[in-house]
Amino acid sequence: MLSLGVNCIVSPGEDSVLLTKSVRVLGIKDDFVLVIELGTNPTKPWRIESSLFVEEIDNGAAVINPEMVPMHLLRSDDEISENEKKSRDKNWELVRGLVENHAPLDILTSNFGALVASHAMVTGVDRKQIYRLLYRYWSMGQTRNAFLWNTSACGGPGKQKSRASGIVPGRPLKYRGIVVDDGGAILLESRHLAHIRLAYGRYASGKCGRIRKCHEWMLNKFYRSIKSDGSKGNVVKNSYPSLNQLIHYGKLFFDDLYKLNKRDGAIRYNKDYRALIGSASQRLIGAGHRYEIDSTIADVYLVHRVNRLWLIGRPVLYVVVDTFTRMIVGVHVGLEGPSWNGARHAIYNACTPKKEFCKRYNIDIEEADWPCSHLPVEIVADRAELLSGAGETMTKTVGTSLKILPPFRPDWKSIIESRFRLINEKLDLKFIPGGVDARKLERGDRDYQLDAIFDIDEFTEMVIAGVLAHNQTLRVPDLLSRDMIAAEVQPTPIAMWNWSMANNLLNSKVVSPAELKIALLPSQECRIGRGGINFHGVQYTCGTAVRSQWLERSHNFKTKYVTVFYDPNSIGNCWIKSEAGFEPLTIVPQQQAKYAGLRMEEVLDMIKILNQVSPDNRYEDANTGAILQGRQEDIINRAKAKRKAQGNPKSDAEFKRDKRSKRATETQNERDLHTADLNQLRLVDNSSSTEETPKAAAAKPVSARSAAFLKLVVNADNEANHE
Structure with missing residues (x-):
């Protein structure tokens, strides 16, 4: 026979003959089943033949339904008010003498009516009340809480209230303590509700910034009088819903989540307000399964290493994090904006040993201090750096799958997004010299760019120190699995990473530097x-x-x-x-x-700065070129004048004839001039003939070139005499 227990609920199906409503089983005998209608006001229990009842259940015409317990019964004592407890206990005392230690089959006998009548006389109430309480007690599960109030059935849910009396609901409007009729709420008709729906919809969808502006829009649209010329006049008094009515009924039309989504936008809603379903670590096997990569502009200004007076702006910080352990496995600090060039260096750093990398920035570590040199199974990035042909080439070369996220969904890689916040908190960047303060500069405040003192290597050293501290001190106990808890693994990224690698959860592979250089550099x-x-x-x-x-x-x-x-x-x-x-x-x-x-x-x-020309130097170059051009033109003009004064040659052949002899004559003139200069030098050096020097000098003028030559010879002779 079917296992049919007392108090179980049986619901009828489409083909049920015995049942029209859900019933509760009160007792079972060999030849019949005692049932009662399920509800707060049931009728008298009745008997059903056991074989027929079980047959309907076996055939599917009826079904045992354990989920139909009324919701008002599923409450603890803390959720029940004191008045409701008093009512429950009062009704319980009225039937307690009948039902306590007695089953329904013991009470529902041939003398049931006499038993109820005598009990009603003892309790001093009408016997009909005893009947109602008994039936409710049996129908609601034969517990004391069967007499709790079913407040969910109160009122008229889904029904519109009748305002036929003409009384305006709500608190009356008062002015200085006196109730006034002018300007208060009105009885709302269907057209008013339609206007409220339209006006409040503008606020809910973000078309209006304030609810009062929506109310003014509604008044202008629907409640201004029409003049004889067809233009709009003033708002008709006492004909429009009040601001409070707009707010109250508008909230009934539009859900709060709808307003939050529409007013703040779907992007912010998905990022900040949506429900968190699952975890980023779900379906990950172990450390090295998934890396997330992203970049941000660091909140600090840097200076050039060669010249500390050159401000070079804010660096771009790339971070690669392991999703399974929250371990930062790679970083890159550069000056180039978010691009593939920066991303692949961060990936290269994540897949190679870190000892030499840290040593380059004056940090001595062992490989065990940052043991991340493995190739991930997949890399998650947004639609920026890795969405390129170079990113696809990388995946083909090293065998790592690339997952590109849709735009405006940073919450899909929340692990890497939160790393930037943790690094900023760990380094406290806004308080270091050159750090960008989160607050807005006020007039008179010192510009934080003027305090910049760090070059890119010093900032990279600072970032590496912060990353090492993050990997060793961040506590994420929620990520510990049962096996980790059993092994007493500390809830830090480096401890979980070491445990995962020691237990070969993923069998992460390494790749040669040559392959990485081809794929990433x-x-x-x-x-x-x-x-x-x-x-x-x-x-x-x-x-x-x-x-x-x-x-x-x-x-x-x-x-x-x-x-x-x-x-x-x-x-x-x-x-x-x-x-x-x-x-x-x-x-x-x-x-x-x-x-x-x-x-x-x-x-x-440095090359770009050194190749730049200052405005002063540019002016000097232009001025010198202009002066040179003018001097050159003067020389040309003098030469042309002398040539013109000489006259034209008889013929072109005559002009070009005997170039060698003419050149020899000019050469001899040059030699004579140089000989005269040397003779003049001897007269200057001869101390016994000082009186003849001015005469000789006056006899033949000395050219500028000769004077310079003489000066060099005189200086050489003086140095020889001193020695």
């Missing part, structure tokens, strides 16, 4: 010149270039080009791909002292 076609391989104004060389005589061949024959892979973190980290693999390039010796150790952005900035 930027490259550029560079021209081979006479001085070396020209890359952004810096000359490089390598062993292959020297052995194969690239420089000579490119300069004297066809110009050659070579693909250079480079690292923006250092101008000295450049490679070419040769037969031996990745061959490093070295800066030529004459530029080594000038550029060694600098970042690429710094070199480019």
Whole structure:
């Protein structure tokens, strides 16, 4: 036989013959089942033949339904008011003598009516009341709470209240303590409700900023009088809903979440207000399964390393975080805006050992302090840096899948978004020199750009220190699994990372630096010149270039080009791909002292700044050129005048004849002039003939060129005499 228990609820199906409403089973005997209608005002219980009842349940014509317990019974004592408790206890005492320690089958016998009548006389109430309480007690589950009030059935839910009396609902309008009839609420008709719906809809959808403006819009649209000429007049008094009525009934038409979505926008709603379903770590196997990458502009201003008086603005900070452990696995600080060039360096840093990277910035660590050098299964990014052909090439080269998120959904990679906030809090950037304060500058406040003192290497060192502290101190106990809890793993990123790697949750793979360089490092076609391989104004060389005589061949024959892979973190980290693999390039010796150790952005900035000409120098160059042009024209004009005064030659052949003899004559004149200059020098140096010197000097003038030559000879003789 079917397991049919006392107090179970049976509901009829479409083909039920025995039942028309849901019933509760009060008792079971071999040949019948005692049931009662389920409800707060049930009728007298009745019997149903057991075999028929069970047959209907087996056939599906009726079904046992454990979910139909009335909601007003599912309450604890803390949720029940004192008045309701008193009413419950009062009704319980009226039937307690009948039902306590007695089953319904014991009471529903042939003398049931006499039993109820005698009990009614003892309690001093009408027997009909005892009947009603008994039936309710049995129908509601035979507990004391069966007598609780079913307030959900009170009132007229979904029905519009009748205002036929003409009484305006709500508190009457008062002015200085006196009730006034003018300007208060009115009885609302269907047309008023339609107007309220339209007006409040403007506020709910964000078309109006304030609810009062919506009320004014409604009055202007629907409640202004019409003049004889068809124009609108004043608002008719006592004909329009009040502001409070607009607010009250408008809230009934529009849900609060609808208003929140429409007024703040879907983007902000999805980011800040939507329900959080699930976790970012769901369906992740272990550390290295998913990396999230994003960039932000750091809240600090930097200066140039070469010249601390050059302000270079705010750096771009890239962060790569492991979603499973919240471990920051890679960073990159650069000056180039959010782009693939910055993103791939952050990914390269995330997939390579960190010891040498940290040593470059004066931080000595062991590999165990930042043990992240693994290739992820997938990388999550937004529609910016990685949505490119280079990003697709990376996935094909190293075998990592790339997931691009839709626009305006930062909440889909909330882990990396929150890392920026944690780094800012850890470093307290807005309080360091040059830090951007979150507040708006007031008049008279000092501009925080003027306090900038850090160069990009110093800021990178600061970021690395903050990342190491984040990985070791951030506590995320919610991420611990049962196995981690059993192993007593500390809820820090580095502890969870080490545990995941030790237990081979994912079997993360590593990749060679050569493969990473091909997949991630930027490259550029560079021209081979006479001085070396020209890359952004810096000359490089390598062993292959020297052995194969690239420089000579490119300069004297066809110009050659070579693909250079480079690292923006250092101008000295450049490679070419040769037969031996990745061959490093070295800066030529004459530029080594000038550029060694600098970042690429710094070199480019320095070259650009040094190539700039100040307005004063530009003026001097233009002024000097103009003066030179004027002097040149004067000389030309004098030469033309002398030539014109000489007259024209007899013929062109006559003019060009005997050039050698004429040149020899001019040469002899030059020699005579130089001899005269030397004779003059002897007269000047002869101390015994000082009186003849002015006469000789007056006899033949000395040219400017000769005077300069004489000055050099005299100075040389004086130095010899002193020695």
